[in-house]
Amino acid sequence: xxxVNIPYxxxxxxxxxxxxxxxxxxxxxxxxxxxxxxxxIYHKRPRGVDFTDAADAAKLENLLYRLGIPFRRxxxxxxxxxxxx
Numbered sequence: 653x654x655x656v657n658i659p660y661x662x663x664x665x666x667x668x669x670x671x672x673x674x675x676x677x678x679x680x681x682x683x684x685x686x687x688x689x690x691x692x693i694y695h696k697r698p699r700g701v702d703f704t705d706a707a708d709a710a711k712l713e714n715l716l717y718r719l720g721i722p723f724r725r726x727x728x729x730x731x732x733x734x735x736x737x
Contacts, residue, residue: 654709657700658692
C-alpha cells in the first residue's frame with residue numbers, strides 16, 4: 653500500500669479548483685481517489701489518498717508536482733491519529 657499525504661498550505665487556494673478538477677478527471681485512477689485528492693488539496697485538515705497500486709500513486713504525484721501542490725509518499729497516513737475524535 654502507498655499513501656500520498658497532501659498537507660494543506662495556503663498556496664493550495666491559489667490553484668484554481670476548476671483546473672484541479674479537470675486535471676484530476678483526466679487521470680486514469682479510480683473515482684474515489686480523485687475525490688479524496690480534491691478534498692485533501694482544499695481542506696485545512698490534513699489528508700491524503702490511499703492506493704494499492706504504486707503506479708496510480710505516481711500518476712497523482714506527477715499531477716500534484718505539475719500544479720505546485722506539496723505531497724509526500726508514505727506507507728500510511730501521517731495524520732491518522734489526528735483524525736480521531
